[in-house]
Amino acid sequence: xxxxxxxxxxxxxxxxxxxxxxxxxxxxxxxxxxxxxxxxxxxxxxxxxxxxxxxxxxxxxxxxxxxxxxxxxxxxxxxxxxxxxxxxxxxxxxxxxxxxxxxxxxxxxxxxxxxxxxxxxxxxxxxxxxxxxxxxxxxxxxxxxxxxxxxxxxxxxxxxxxxxxxxxxxxxxxxxxxxxxxxxxxxxxxxxxxxxxxxxxxxxxxxxxxxxxxxxxxxxxxxxxxxxxxxxxxxxxxxxxxxxxxxxxxxxxxxxxxxxxxxxxxxxxxxxxxxxxxxxxxxxxxxxxxxxxxxxxxxxxxxxxxxxxxxxxxxxxxxxxxxxxxxxxxxxxxxxxxxxxxxxxxxxxxxxxxxxxxxxxxxxxxxxxxxxxxxxxxxxxxxxxxxxxxxxxxxxxxxxxxxxxxxxxxxxxxxxxxxxxxxxxxxxxxxxxxxxxxxxxxxxxxxxxxxxxxxxxxxxxxxxxxxxxxxxxxxxxxxxxxxxxxxxxxxxxxxxxxxxxx
Amino acid sequence: xxxxxxxxxxxxxxxxxxxxxxxxxxxxxxxxxxxxxxxxxxxxxxxxxxxxxxxxxxxxxxxxxxxxxxxxxxxxxxxxxxxxxxxxxxxxxxxxxxxxxxxxxxxxxxxxxxxxxxxxxxxxxxxxxxxxxxxxxxxxxxxxxxxxxxxxxx
Numbered sequence: 001x002x003x004x005x006x007x008x009x010x011x012x013x014x015x016x017x018x019x020x021x022x023x024x025x026x027x028x029x030x031x032x033x034x035x036x037x038x039x040x041x042x043x044x045x046x047x048x049x050x051x052x053x054x055x056x057x058x059x060x061x062x063x064x065x066x067x068x069x070x071x072x073x074x075x076x077x078x079x080x081x082x083x084x085x086x087x088x089x090x091x092x093x094x095x096x097x098x099x100x101x102x103x104x105x106x107x108x109x110x111x112x113x114x115x116x117x118x119x120x121x122x123x124x125x126x127x128x129x130x131x132x133x134x135x136x137x138x139x140x141x142x143x144x145x146x147x148x149x150x151x152x153x154x155x156x157x158x159x160x161x162x163x164x165x166x167x168x169x170x171x172x173x174x175x176x177x178x179x180x181x182x183x184x185x186x187x188x189x190x191x192x193x194x195x196x197x198x199x200x201x202x203x204x205x206x207x208x209x210x211x212x213x214x215x216x217x218x219x220x221x222x223x224x225x226x227x228x229x230x231x232x233x234x235x236x237x238x239x240x241x242x243x244x245x246x247x248x249x250x251x252x253x254x255x256x257x258x259x260x261x262x263x264x265x266x267x268x269x270x271x272x273x274x275x276x277x278x279x280x281x282x283x284x285x286x287x288x289x290x291x292x293x294x295x296x297x298x299x300x301x302x303x304x305x306x307x308x309x310x311x312x313x314x315x316x317x318x319x320x321x322x323x324x325x326x327x328x329x330x331x332x333x334x335x336x337x338x339x340x341x342x343x344x345x346x347x348x349x350x351x352x353x354x355x356x357x358x359x360x361x362x363x364x365x366x367x368x369x370x371x372x373x374x375x376x377x378x379x380x381x382x383x384x385x386x387x388x389x390x391x392x393x394x395x396x397x398x399x400x401x402x403x404x405x406x407x408x409x410x411x412x413x414x415x416x417x418x419x420x421x422x423x424x425x426x427x428x429x430x431x432x433x434x435x436x437x438x439x440x441x442x443x444x445x446x447x448x449x450x451x452x453x454x455x456x457x458x459x460x461x462x463x464x465x466x467x468x469x470x471x472x473x474x475x476x477x478x479x480x481x482x483x484x485x486x487x488x489x490x491x492x493x494x495x496x497x498x499x500x501x502x
Numbered sequence: 503x504x505x506x507x508x509x510x511x512x513x514x515x516x517x518x519x520x521x522x523x524x525x526x527x528x529x530x531x532x533x534x535x536x537x538x539x540x541x542x543x544x545x546x547x548x549x550x551x552x553x554x555x556x557x558x559x560x561x562x563x564x565x566x567x568x569x570x571x572x573x574x575x576x577x578x579x580x581x582x583x584x585x586x587x588x589x590x591x592x593x594x595x596x597x598x599x600x601x602x603x604x605x606x607x608x609x610x611x612x613x614x615x616x617x618x619x620x621x622x623x624x625x626x627x628x629x630x631x632x633x634x635x636x637x638x639x640x641x642x643x644x645x646x647x648x649x650x651x652x653x654x655x656x
Contacts, residue, residue, distance in 0.1 A: 363553050363560065415565030418551050427566055458566070461508035464543045465568045467526035469559045470515035471539070472552045473504045473572040475524075 001074045001099055001326040002026060005048075006040075007064045008079030010378030011394055012302070013040035016077050019318040021045075028073055030064060032057035034388065039380050046071060054388035058082045061089040065096050075099035075325055081390065084301040085112055101325040103300050107275040111298040115169040115207050121295045124274035126267050129286060129294040131164070131209035132156040142204075146194060149206065153190050157183065160208045166190060168197030169205040174244040176200060179211055212286050214444045217241065218253050218293065219284040220268035221309045223320055224277045225330040232265035233313045234337050236305055239443040240432065242355065247425070247448075248432055249305040250342045251312050253287075254403055254441035260291055265335075271298055280306070280321050286445075304395065307374060308341035311399040340406040341399045344414070344429045346377075348391040351428035351456045357391040360384070363421030368413040372399045372406075385422045393424065403441065407433055427458050505573040506559065512573060586623055586649050588614065588642040595620065597638055597649075603631045605651060612636075612648055629653040 003026035006016045013029060017040060020027035029044035034053040041047045048067040050057040057063075061083055068076055076093050078084035078101070087105040094100050102108070111117045115133045122128050134152045138145055157164060157180075166189050168176025176197030178189035194204040216239045224230040237253035238246040256264070268283035275298075282303050284296040306317050313335065320330050349355045365381035377394035379385070385393065398413055400406035414430040432438055437447045461469070505514050517524045523532035523540075530542045539550040541563065550563035559570045596613040599605060605625040612623040633650040636642060 361555065363555060364551050364562070366551070418562040419567065420551060420553050420560035420562060421555055423569060424567075430565070458509075458568075461568050461570060462564075463527070464529055464541050464546070464548060465561060465563055465570070466506065466508065466513050466515060467517070467529040467543075468531060468539055468541055468550055468552055468561055468563060469506045469508070469568075469570045469572075470504050470517040470526055471524045471531050472554050472559045472561070473506060474517055475533075 001322070003028060003071075003073045004075045004077055004101070004322065005030065005064070005068045005071070005073040006044075006077050006079060007058065007083055008077075008081070009035060009038065009040055009058055010389065010392070011376045012079040012081075012304075012378075014043050014378055015376055016079055016302075016318055017043035019316065019322060020077075023319060023322050025322065028068070028071055030058070030067055034386065039378055039383070055082070055390075061086070061092055065092055065098070068093075068098055069096060073098065075101050075322075077101040077321070077325075078301065080299075080301050080304060085299075087112065099325050101279070101321055103275075103277050103279045103281060107277050108300045110275045111300050113169055114167060114171060114297060115205060117297060118207065118295070120274050121271055124270050126271045126274070126295045127293065129209040129212065129296070131160055131207060133169075133207040134205065136205065142198075145204065146191065149194065149204075150187055150190055153206070153208065154183075154186060156208050157186055160210055163211040163213075165209045165211045166193050166206055167209060168193055168201065168203070169207060170201035170203035171197055176206070212288060212294070214446060215286040215288050216253070216255075216443065217246075217284065217296075217445055218256065218264065218287045219282050219303075220264050221303075221306070221317070222268050222272045222277070222281050222283060223315075223317070223324070223330055223332060224272050224279065224281075225324045226278055226327055227329045229330060230269050230272050230277065231330075231332055231335070232268045233309050233315055233317075233332070234261060234335060235264060236308055237443070238305060239445050240438065240447055241445055242448050246305065246345070247347075248342070248344050248429070248438070249308055250340065250403070250406070251308040252337055252340070256287075264293055267293070267295070271295065279324055280317050304345065304392075305343050307376060307395065307397045308343045311341040311374065311397060312337045312339055314338070339399055339401045340403040341397060342406050342410050343395050343397040344410065344432075345392055345425075346394040346396060346417075346419075346429070347425045348385045348393055348422050349425055350423045351425045352458055354455065355425070357387065358385070358423040359387050360422035362419065364418055366416075366418040367394070367396070368416035370413075370416075372409050373397070373413055374399070407439065428456055431456070507571040507573055508568070586611070586647070586651070588646045588648055591643050592621070592641075594636050594638055594640045594642060594648075597634060597636065599631045599634065599649070601631050601633055605629055605631060611651070614642070623648065625651055627651075627653045 004020045005028040006013050017027045027044045028046045029041050030048045030050050031041050032050055032053050050063055083089040087108040090100045091105040118128050136148045163181045166178040176193050178193045180186050180189045193206055198204040218235050218237050220235050221233040235253050235256055236251040238249040240248035271283045280302050282299045285293040286296050287293040315332050348358050350358050362383045367375045374397040379393050398406050398409040400409045411433045417426050435451055437443045517526045532540045539552055541548040541550050548563050552561045557572045561568045592614045595615045599611050606628050609625045610622045614621045629651045632652045635647050
């Protein structure tokens with residue numbers, strides 16, 4: 001393998017393209033029409049424009065394979081999102097005679113279908129969340145299928161117990177998922193989940209899981225090469241989530257000791273081996289207070305939060321992906337976790353306004369620097385944040401000898417981070433660092449909902465802020481000599497016109 | 503004189519030229535050669551970033567980003583205590599009170615729509631509605647008087 005095309009954009013494309021250059025591989029980027037000159041295109045030896053603008057350009061598998069074949073490319077790295085978990089694309093890449101930098105299409109399929117994954121895991125001895133798959137042979141008639149599903153779910157719900165989670169087998173990202181508190185809400189939830197799943201995935205099959213409240217999201221990184229070696233690289237805790245979207249991740253998990261790590265690591269390896277996994281992957285578990293853990297799903301790709309594992313293990317996961325794809329044995333020493341790493345995801349969104357995505361120019365973009373920091377960014381100062389793509393701009397990662405120092409380093413780094421022109425979640429992330437549950441390492445997947453039941457609000461503007469605002473407002477209008485109107489103004493320079501316009 | 507909006511508050515400010523920079527009350531502000539701002543407030547000093555994009559003032563000061571808006575001078579000048587004017591041009595979605603109504607602090611009086619967003623005008627204090635100058639469906643200009651509320655005697 002001498003040349004790799006990265007079928008992605010943003011920070012993960014930058015990450016993988018850099019790894020290619022470090023590995024001595026020719027790095028090829030692709031970009032949509034509206035992303036010519038985007039940061040990731042700077043990291044490549046060659047840029048191939050795709051037709052069309054927005055996410056659809058990066059989802060055009062045929063065009064990407066054609067670009068690879070036309071430009072002397074040997075392998076395709078999909079990053080995450082976009083085509084990374086599409087078995088059909090992986091198969092097309094292989095059929096075109098190219099190297100697919102990821103697990104086999106069969107492994108993607110087995111883990112992508114959540115019901116199949118549950119059954120496979122149970123057979124491999126990996127604990128799954130207590131629940132039941134609803135196996136309904138499709139009759140081609142939705143009304144009949146729905147009725148059969150309703151009947152089967154009602155019967156299964158008595159065995160699973162309430163509260164329970166109803167999930168679409170083809171689901172992901174919260175789509176086709178319903179929490180059901182009691183039998184009364186069951187039928188409505190089944191109808192809703194099926195409708196959503198059919199619309200989003202063309203597949204309405206559902207399964208039931210007991211709803212585990214207050215559990216932690218703990219996931220284990222695995223690596224497997226084609227020479228029969230499968231290892232785990234310890235865990236990450238990603239409990240701090242907002243609507244199933246992770247925002248704050250750390251490694252190791254503060255409540256996982258060496259024995260627990262061993263148990264979870266072995267389960268993760270068993271999960272990977274059950275589908276003959278090759279490459280980098282993540283096995284996600286829900287972990288209860290007593291340490292009981294259950295398989296949630298396996299992500300068959302590199303993950304957003306992979307850098308925290310890299311910092312505490314010293315293993316370059318993307319470099320290993322490239323090595324494994326080239327057919328070489330991985331170069332990973334015995335697991336030794338050092339210190340503590342935390343990652344936060346910088347989103348262009350307004351946390352004070354329901355976390356709605358925001359757009360605008362990055363008029364000022366000055367990331368923090370100094371010891372123990374890593375910034376994986378897909379943008380730089382002067383870029384425009386467009387509504388056409390995912391709002392994640394960058395990831396800020398810190399590494400320190402222990403958890404409390406890592407948290408303190410993250411506070412310092414977020415304080416230094418200046419982004420002006422587009423609203424981001426930086427201040428929200430900074431507040432998270434002071435949240436009681438975060439400080440005491442008692443986070444669960446419901447922590448954020450409990451901490452901000454009425455939403456999050458920024459700190460009010462201080463007098464210094466107002467004063468600077470007034471200077472910014474007038475400085476452009478005129479030279480200082482004509483600014484201000486001291487003679488006719490009121491005695492206080494801070495006349496507040498009170499709360500008038502909520 | 504300049505009016506800036508911070509969240510749901512509007513402040514009238516009076517920056518004055520002073521030496522190399524400006525003073526606003528006891529706060530002294532100087533622009534540094536690298537474009538940043540030196541802000542001195544008593545014993546506290548800050549190195550701040552600031553930029554204006556349209557009517558939005560973006561600042562980073564003391565580890566926090568603040569996004570404030572300029573309300574161009576003039577729009578608020580005729581403001582009287584107790585009178586509520588439109589913070590921006592827009593449409594009146596709903597009028598929730600009528601003259602003579604008693605209102606309590608925080609109660610919604612009127613809903614405006616501007617920039618595809620709803621803005622609620624709420625009573626800042628307990629009082630009585632003495633006049634309503636707009637009706638549902640009206641288009642209003644920035645600074646146009648919407649209604650008047652007389653505060654209860656303390």
